[in-house]
Amino acid sequence: MAEFENETIAYFSMEICLEPHIPTYSGGLGILAGDTLRSAADLELPMTAVSLAHRKGYFRQHLDPNGQQTESPENWCPENILEGADTRVTVEIEGRTVHVRAWRYPVQGATGHIVPVYLLDTDVPENSEWDRTLTDVLYGGDARYRLAQEIVLGMGGAALLQALGMDAGVHYHINEGHAALLTLTLLDRQLGSRPPWEAAETDLESVRRQCVFTTHTPVPAGHDTFPESQVARALGERTVALLSATRCCDDDGSLNMTYLALRLSRYINGVALRHREVSRGMFPAHAIDAVTNGVHAPTWTSQPFQTLFDRHVPEWRRDNLYLRYAIGIPVTEIREAHAKAKREMIAEVERRTGVHLDAGAMTVGFARRATPYKRADMIFSDPDRLRAIVHSTGPLQIVYGGKAHPNDEGGKALIRHIDEESHALEGAVKVVYLENYEMDLAFKLTSGVDVWLNNPRKPLEASGTSGMKAALNGVPSLSVLDGWWIEGHIEGVPGWSIGGSTGVAPDDAAEANDLYVKLEHVVLPLFYGLPLAFAEVMRHAIALNGSCFNTQRMVGQSVSNAYFPTYDESTPEHASVPVRL
Numbered sequence: 001m002a003e004f005e006n007e008t009i010a011y012f013s014m015e016i017c018l019e020p021h022i023p024t025y026s027g028g029l030g031i032l033a034g035d036t037l038r039s040a041a042d043l044e045l046p047m048t049a050v051s052l053a054h055r056k057g058y059f060r061q062h063l064d065p066n067g068q069q070t071e072s073p074e075n076w077c078p079e080n081i082l083e084g085a086d087t088r089v090t091v092e093i094e095g096r097t098v099h100v101r102a103w104r105y106p107v108q109g110a111t112g113h114i115v116p117v118y119l120l121d122t123d124v125p126e127n128s129e130w131d132r133t134l135t136d137v138l139y140g141g142d143a144r145y146r147l148a149q150e151i152v153l154g155m156g157g158a159a160l161l162q163a164l165g166m167d168a169g170v171h172y173h174i175n176e177g178h179a180a181l182l183t184l185t186l187l188d189r190q191l192g193s194r195p196p197w198e199a200a201e202t203d204l205e206s207v208r209r210q211c212v213f214t215t216h217t218p219v220p221a222g223h224d225t226f227p228e229s230q231v232a233r234a235l236g237e238r239t240v241a242l243l244s245a246t247r248c249c250d251d252d253g254s255l256n257m258t259y260l261a262l263r264l265s266r267y268i269n270g271v272a273l274r275h276r277e278v279s280r281g282m283f284p285a286h287a288i289d290a291v292t293n294g295v296h297a298p299t300w301t302s303q304p305f306q307t308l309f310d311r312h313v314p315e316w317r318r319d320n321l322y323l324r325y326a327i328g329i330p331v332t333e334i335r336e337a338h339a340k341a342k343r344e345m346i347a348e349v350e351r352r353t354g355v356h357l358d359a360g361a362m363t364v365g366f367a368r369r370a371t372p373y374k375r376a377d378m379i380f381s382d383p384d385r386l387r388a389i390v391h392s393t394g395p396l397q398i399v400y401g402g403k404a405h406p407n408d409e410g411g412k413a414l415i416r417h418i419d420e421e422s423h424a425l426e427g428a429v430k431v432v433y434l435e436n437y438e439m440d441l442a443f444k445l446t447s448g449v450d451v452w453l454n455n456p457r458k459p460l461e462a463s464g465t466s467g468m469k470a471a472l473n474g475v476p477s478l479s480v481l482d483g484w485w486i487e488g489h490i491e492g493v494p495g496w497s498i499g500g501s502t503g504v505a506p507d508d509a510a511e512a513n514d515l516y517v518k519l520e521h522v523v524l525p526l527f528y529g530l531p532l533a534f535a536e537v538m539r540h541a542i543a544l545n546g547s548c549f550n551t552q553r554m555v556g557q558s559v560s561n562a563y564f565p566t567y568d569e570s571t572p573e574h575a576s577v578p579v580r581l
């Protein structure tokens with residue numbers, strides 16, 4: 001975009017999904033980051049991104065016959081794939097000088113515009129053995145390792161961009177709190193030779209004007225916090241003094257990375273309207289806006305639907321909003337496109353597991369991070385009732401995917417429970433759990449199942465994006481009213497709700513009952529008894545949800561509201577309120 005030619009958006013994220021075989025992501029946050037960059041490239045934005053190389057990835061998931069998860073490294077060598085940046089920088093960690101190099105990945109947009117991504121890497125001979133591992137494992141190690149990683153990401157990333165000549169006209173986008181330490185580097189530059197204790201509110205405001213912050217986590221425990229002693233040891237005297245000048249630490253002196261980003265950002269947003277409400281309750285001292293998440297439409301639309309859209313709505317790639325005109329596509333053609341995508345998914349499931357699914361049976365998909373609040377096993381709350389529903393209405397298949405963090409024993413227990421239920425329901429409901437859920441598999445599942453199920457415990461779903469991917473492929477959602485689905489839901493139109501409204505407290509038993517009611521009396525009878533009416537729901541999922549919940553719209557909102565705002569940022573509804581937290 002020519003009007004922004006003297007500006008740069010520097011997008012910092014601990015994880016970014018660039019392509020399936022580069023394991024620099026763990027799940028939704030990384031997928032969102034990659035989709036954001038793809039849309040930024042499509043829109044020809046002056047954006048550069050920074051992340052870590054993660055030579056051992058997140059982890060590769062292995063499931064034994066009893067559903068027990070084990071993990072192994074997802075090794076890859078960036079030097080075999082990517083171009084190295086000539087520029088190297090250093091950061092100080094625990095009094096040591098740590099050398100950082102970077103690998104460059106070009107995200108190419110529809111017009112050929114490039115958004116470069118720099119993956120920072122400490123695996124260089126100049127570093128000690130431990131320091132060489134700092135960028136190896138995504139979300140690995142202990143708190144000491146995690147804080148060192150975040151120094152490399154935030155402070156090392158800021159140093160790299162400056163060394164590359166990007167230190168004027170830069171708008172820093174902190175995607176979740178992991179990169180918040182870059183604000184201390186900016187404050188240090190602002191002060192110059194002045195000592196940290198001379199930092200005034202005008203200096204903090206200068207940093208604020210350069211930063212925007214997106215928070216993704218609706219629970220306090222999800223925000224990185226480090227104890228005072230560890231921070232002092234890792235950051236060194238001057239940087240700790242800079243941190244003190246921000247007045248953002250907890251009363252016990254611990255560093256909360258989210259508080260630091262909140263304190264030193266001029267624009268803050270949650271990732272859905274409901275998440276904005278939750279975040280305002282968590283951080284009442286700050287004005288928090290909402291930019292609801294999206295997905296990159298060309299990436300997540302299956303080939304059968306791409307062909308269908310190209311024929312009926314040829315403008316959809318250039319402007320995703322044109323997908324609203326999918327409302328005019330004949331439902332018979334939507335059914336045909338979905339049948340092709342479903343056959344492709346069935347073939348992938350059989351290739352991976354040997355299990356053959358029935359192309360004519362209602363197939364429910366549930367795939368996301370395996371952790372207790374996602375309630376992946378809620379559909380098994382009453383196995384006898386589930387058997388009776390299937391007996392009276394028609395066959396049901398359930399396809400699962402999702403990793404539990406290596407330290408999340410509750411998540412691992414969920415996977416084992418699903419495995420147990422799959423054996424108990426054998427002959428009545430076919431259940432398959434696919435290991436190592438990643439981008440390629442997500443593409444197959446979200447486009448190939450008949451209904452996308454999501455039943456987190458409210459209000460813990462900040463946004464969610466898998467249902468958005470499903471919608472692009474005509475797959476309706478059956479979901480709890482939380483996250484993005486509150487905005488995308490119209491009962492019986494692009495999908496169905498589970499449980500009460502957003503104001504109703506979560507009730508596991510009541511919501512499980514409502515899930516059974518919807519399956520027995522609405523979804524399954526429509527699928528088997530009124531297939532063209534079911535296809536109408538599929539068509540509305542595309543036209544209403546696919547046209548809106550995409551990163552083209554999301555990035556456009558970020559441009560006008562965060563990066564280059566057209567409103568007066570000094571007004572109370574937009575100004576961050578920097579007070580001691």
